[in-house]
Amino acid sequence: xxxxxxxxxxxxxxxxxxxxxxxxxxxxxxxxxxxxxxxxxxxxxxxxxxxxxxxxxxxxxxxxxxxxxxxxxxxxxxxxxxxxxxxxxxxxxxxxxxxxxxxxxxxxxxxxxxxxxxxxxxxxxxxxxxxxxxxxxxxxxxxxxxxxxxxxxxxxxxxxxxxxxxxxxxxxxxxxxxxxxxxxxxxxxxxxxxxxxxxxxxxxxxxxxxxxxxxxxxxxxxxxxxxxxxxxxxxxxxxxxxxxxxxxxxxxxxxxxxxxxxxxxxxxxxxxxxxxxxxxxxxxxxxxxxxxxxxxxxxxxxxxxxxxxxxxxxxxxxxxxxxxxxxxxxxxxxxxxxxxxxxxxxxxxxxxxxxxxxxxxxxxxxxxxxxxxxxxxxxxxxxxx
Amino acid sequence: xxxxxxxxxxxxxxxxxxxxxxxxxxxxxxxxxxxxxxxxxxxxxxxxxxxxxxxxxxxxxxxxxxxxxxxxxxxxxxxxxxxxxxxxxxxxxxxxxxxxxxxxxxxxxxxxxxxxxxxxxxxxxxxxxxxxxxxxxxxxxxxxxxxxxxxxxxxxxxxxxxxxxxxxxxxxxxxxxxxxxxxxxxxxxxxxxxxxxxxxxxxxxxxxxxxxxxxxxxxxxxxxxxxxxxxxxxxxxxxxxxxxxxxxxxxxxxxxxxxxxxxxxxxxxxxxxxxxxxxxxxxxxxxxxxxxxxxxxxxxxxxxxxxxxxxxxxxxxxxxxxxxxxxxxxxxxxxxxxxxxxxxxxxxxxxxxxxxxxxxxxxxxxxxxxxxxxxxxxxxxxxxxxxxxxxxxxxxxxxxxxxxxxxxxxxxxxxxxxxxxxxxxxxxxxxxxxxxxxxxxxxxxxxxxxxxxxxxxxxxxxxxxxxxxxxxxxxxxxxxxxxxxxxxxxxxxxxxxxxxxxxxxxxxxxxxxxxxxxxxxxxxxxxxxxxxxxxxxxxxxxxxxxxxxxxxxxxxxxxxxxxxxxxxxxxxxxxxxxxxxxxxxxxxxxxxxxxxx
Numbered sequence: 008x009x010x011x012x013x014x015x016x017x018x019x020x021x022x023x024x025x026x027x028x029x030x031x032x033x034x035x036x037x038x039x040x041x042x043x044x045x046x047x048x049x050x051x052x053x054x055x056x057x058x059x060x061x062x063x064x065x066x067x068x069x070x071x072x073x074x075x076x077x078x079x080x081x082x083x084x085x086x087x088x089x090x091x092x093x094x095x096x097x098x099x100x101x102x103x104x105x106x107x108x109x110x111x112x113x114x115x116x117x118x119x120x121x122x123x124x125x126x127x128x129x130x131x132x133x134x135x136x137x138x139x140x141x142x143x144x145x146x147x148x149x150x151x152x153x154x155x156x157x158x159x160x161x162x163x164x165x166x167x168x169x170x171x172x173x174x175x176x177x178x179x180x181x182x183x184x185x186x187x188x189x190x191x192x193x194x195x196x197x198x199x200x201x202x203x204x205x206x207x208x209x210x211x212x213x214x215x216x217x218x219x220x221x222x223x224x225x226x227x228x229x230x231x232x233x234x235x236x237x238x239x240x241x242x243x244x245x246x247x248x249x250x251x252x253x254x255x256x257x258x259x260x261x262x263x264x265x266x267x268x269x270x271x272x273x274x275x276x277x278x279x280x281x282x283x284x285x286x287x288x289x290x291x292x293x294x295x296x297x298x299x300x301x302x303x304x305x306x307x308x309x310x311x312x313x314x315x316x317x318x319x320x321x322x323x324x325x326x327x328x329x330x331x332x333x334x335x336x337x338x339x340x341x342x343x344x345x346x347x348x349x350x351x352x353x354x355x356x357x358x359x360x361x362x363x364x365x366x367x368x369x370x371x372x373x374x375x376x377x378x379x380x381x382x383x384x385x386x387x388x389x390x391x392x
Numbered sequence: 393x394x395x396x397x398x399x400x401x402x403x404x405x406x407x408x409x410x411x412x413x414x415x416x417x418x419x420x421x422x423x424x425x426x427x428x429x430x431x432x433x434x435x436x437x438x439x440x441x442x443x444x445x446x447x448x449x450x451x452x453x454x455x456x457x458x459x460x461x462x463x464x465x466x467x468x469x470x471x472x473x474x475x476x477x478x479x480x481x482x483x484x485x486x487x488x489x490x491x492x493x494x495x496x497x498x499x500x501x502x503x504x505x506x507x508x509x510x511x512x513x514x515x516x517x518x519x520x521x522x523x524x525x526x527x528x529x530x531x532x533x534x535x536x537x538x539x540x541x542x543x544x545x546x547x548x549x550x551x552x553x554x555x556x557x558x559x560x561x562x563x564x565x566x567x568x569x570x571x572x573x574x575x576x577x578x579x580x581x582x583x584x585x586x587x588x589x590x591x592x593x594x595x596x597x598x599x600x601x602x603x604x605x606x607x608x609x610x611x612x613x614x615x616x617x618x619x620x621x622x623x624x625x626x627x628x629x630x631x632x633x634x635x636x637x638x639x640x641x642x643x644x645x646x647x648x649x650x651x652x653x654x655x656x657x658x659x660x661x662x663x664x665x666x667x668x669x670x671x672x673x674x675x676x677x678x679x680x681x682x683x684x685x686x687x688x689x690x691x692x693x694x695x696x697x698x699x700x701x702x703x704x705x706x707x708x709x710x711x712x713x714x715x716x717x718x719x720x721x722x723x724x725x726x727x728x729x730x731x732x733x734x735x736x737x738x739x740x741x742x743x744x745x746x747x748x749x750x751x752x753x754x755x756x757x758x759x760x761x762x763x764x765x766x767x768x769x770x771x772x773x774x775x776x777x778x779x780x781x782x783x784x785x786x787x788x789x790x791x792x793x794x795x796x797x798x799x800x801x802x803x804x805x806x807x808x809x810x811x812x813x814x815x816x817x818x819x820x821x822x823x824x825x826x827x828x829x830x831x832x833x834x835x836x837x838x839x840x841x842x843x844x845x846x847x848x849x850x851x852x853x854x855x856x857x858x859x860x861x862x863x864x865x866x867x868x869x870x871x872x873x874x875x876x877x878x879x880x881x882x883x884x885x886x887x888x889x890x891x892x893x894x895x896x897x898x899x900x901x902x903x904x905x906x907x908x909x910x911x912x913x914x915x916x917x918x919x920x921x922x923x924x925x926x927x928x929x930x931x932x933x934x935x936x937x938x939x940x941x942x943x944x945x946x947x948x949x950x951x952x953x954x955x956x957x958x959x960x961x962x963x964x965x966x967x968x969x970x971x972x973x974x975x976x977x978x979x980x981x982x983x984x985x986x987x988x989x
Contacts, residue, residue: 011460017905064862099800100797117767122772127771133706150754158802244657259735292891322877330879331881
């Protein structure tokens with residue numbers, strides 16, 4: 008309701024301003040009717056000063072923004088290559104700030120300084136090749152530097168050496184959740200295809216493949232600190248994008264193909280929680296949540312839980328109605344904790360065997376899936392023809 | 393030549409009397425009327441596009457609240473009790489993007505000013521084919537009607553984003569909007585493309601063939617140069633989108649697998665095999681990226697023209713402006729992959745696209761510096777059009793600079809598809825192109841309607857819009873850098889983003905105020921058509937030919953002979969002349985030499 012009030016106020020404001028402009032018009036009565044809508048010296052003067060004021064507005068607003076919203080921005084990267092990405096980002100930002108500050112100042116200062124009057128005549132200054140050369144040359148040199156640095160970093164990040172010692176993990180996307188499949192002891196993922204999806208084997212892993220015998224499927228991603236993780240992404244339905252903001256990592260998940268991204272986490276979840284900036288951020292978030300909880304409780308609803316930081320995997324490609332809630336918790340463990348955690352997970356093979364042994368109909372989900380399987384095989388057969 | 397033109401004009405004078413309401417205002421073949429039709433259709437679509445954005449901005453600022461206005465506009469199905477549903481949110485985002493990019497900033501901007509200015513500024517009686525021009529407008533109109541009608545289908549309009557990536561856009565099981573809503577979207581776009589191609593061909597042929605005596609290519613106003621180059625980009629790239637749309641229609645309706653493969657959805661495996669969504673992304677962005685230059689180049693042309701006229705000074709570096717326009721046009725067709733750095737395509741391609749993308753910054757920088765230099769030691773006349781042109785340069789620089797981040801594949805990894813992108817492209821091609829549109833409307837309104845728009849309303853309109861545009865999109869960069877993905881219906885499921893909520897509220901406040909103040913423009917525009925003060929023939933003391941034609945519109949544009957051109961269009965404050973402007977049809981004085989390269 009308050010917002011409706013805001014809208015009404017805005018409309019009234021608009022009406023008021025419209026009336027104001029009408030008054031302006033009345034003050035112009037008696038001027039030459041044909042030319043009265045063309046800017047006069049008085050207009051030029053006022054608008055010139057307003058341009059100068061606007062320059063001040065831009066500067067103040069930008070500086071205010073940097074202090075007020077700067078702390079919201081993603082900070083310390085949690086991956087090895089993230090440091091490189093952030094370094095390039097900072098260099099680029101410095102360049103952008105310099106260019107922005109100078110060009111906006113020139114633009115609006117000139118607008119102020121050279122506001123027109125009746126008696127002046129502009130300078131006829133049509134071209135100057137030296138100037139053109141300067142401002143095509145300087146950007147060219149600067150950009151060449153940025154391109155070279157960028158390409159060097161890009162190549163290092165994106166090309167995964169197959170011989171490298173990595174842990175291979177599959178990220179599996181579906182509307183609207185994530186799963187992860189660990190390749191197990193052999194560090195090779197078993198073959199998979201959506202046509203093999205059946206019951207608990209919800210990723211369509213080929214259980215006949217020897218490599219799939221030690222695969223593990225989970226809904227919470229654990230990775231060890233200090234080891235390169237080679238992610239292979241799949242999607243079963245539409246495009247998704249696996250976005251790990253804190254690791255500066257992102258790759259689309261595309262139905263029908265496997266995409267890849269690799270990074271090395273350098274800070275465990277616990278270490279990241281202890282970063283001074285994160286402590287501050289979480290405290291701030293919890294303040295906000297406490298305030299909101301008060302309102303909720305007053306309305307008779309339950310209060311919000313306090314928040315503790317966790318790394319997240321988000322979906323960052325529009326994928327359907329619940330796109331906004333497609334997430335998976337990511338936990339970076341110490342290598343020891345990671346080993347322990349992995350050893351506690353059930354193998355997919357045994358889960359599949361168990362589900363087959365259990366009488367049909369015990370689990371609603373399984374039953375539903377198994378009835379669908381008939382259609383599935385029929386469709387597969389059709390497709391094969 | 394002149395005798396022939398004379399007869400022609402008399403013929404039309406004669407015809408003029410026989411025109412009925414329908415041939416004059418509806419199925420008109422006169423470029424000036426068609427320009428007005430484009431403009432008014434574009435403005436109406438703009439009202440809808442902006443209104444939609446305000447709805448979803450309110451949702452983002454106050455995600456759990458109930459608004460009666462949601463229920464009134466969206467109905468019980470999509471906003472029960474005034475709370476917006478999650479699938480209609482995506483539909484609104486999709487339709488907002490589609491309407492603003494194609495219907496407002498492509499057809500509304502290019503359609504209006506190319507039609508109005510090409511014949512008038514090159515000294516032609518009309519477009520090369522008036523009939524094709526008329527068909528082009530009416531196809532555009534039909535496609536707009538179809539697009540709007542898709543808002544009323546039962547399952548809701550297309551909701552897979554304006555980029556309509558399959559499989560989401562191909563499968564109604566994936567999202568309800570991919571049913572009949574998507575079908576209408578595709579049909580509408582196919583018709584739109586046909587319209588756009590007819591328009592573009594007409595512009596190209598007209599500029600090449602119908603220039604008046606003395607109007608060499610290097611005497612063309614920069615507006616015409618940009619419209620001409622824009623039309624060429626359109627002809628090169630729009631057919632590729634048409635093919636993508638057709639193949640998608642095949643996948644959707646006839647079971648082919650161009651873009652789909654290995655899909656398991658809603659509990660069943662679909663038969664698609666061997667297609668690739670990445671192929672669609674390539675085809676889409678082969679148009680999609682040039683499209684942003686189709687949007688921005690005409691705005692650049694308008695701004696160049698207005699800046700020169702209102703600075704009473706030649707545009708600085710006329711030839712550099714033409715060369716940079718051509719460079720941008722060429723580069724624009726080989727950078728589409730920068731939308732796909734994380735699509736799963738070969739990273740080596742990413743390297744190539746990073747290289748070509750960052751190259752575009754060079755001609756863009758040249759343009760920006762030339763505009764700024766045009767102001768230097770000018771005698772600036774702050775008409776509303778001039779303010780919007782300065783505003784354009786400001787937002788184009790602010791938005792363009794962040795392109796250096798997004799165009800760099802390494803940096804794009806982490807900001808791809810976040811609000812950082814939204815902030816970037818809204819400033820650099822959304823707001824900037826709108827400023828170009830506004831500058832054009834304020835500047836050429838007297839030429840279109842023979843009346844003046846109210847300048848004080850124009851001033852208020854500009855300053856509030858300028859502050860609100862930065863107010864909306866500057867803070868948005870920060871929430872993007874905080875890692876907030878775009879196209880999220882609400883962020884309440886991520887406590888991590890709780891501290892961004894205040895920023896979202898601020899952004900929405902600015903958006904609502906900015907949106908409300910566009911009403912001043914609408915009032916000024918429509919009221920001035922009927923009640924504006926009568927304009928003199930050349931109110932801005934401009935050099936270009938359109939101001940040598942009589943204020944009253946006549947078929948054939950000039951009574952009697954067509955004007956002849958003796959000089960370039962930017963002889964402002966020429967030291968050889970006492971007045972500060974010398975129209976193109978003024979012969980060179982004996983001994984006078986061109987003072988520019």
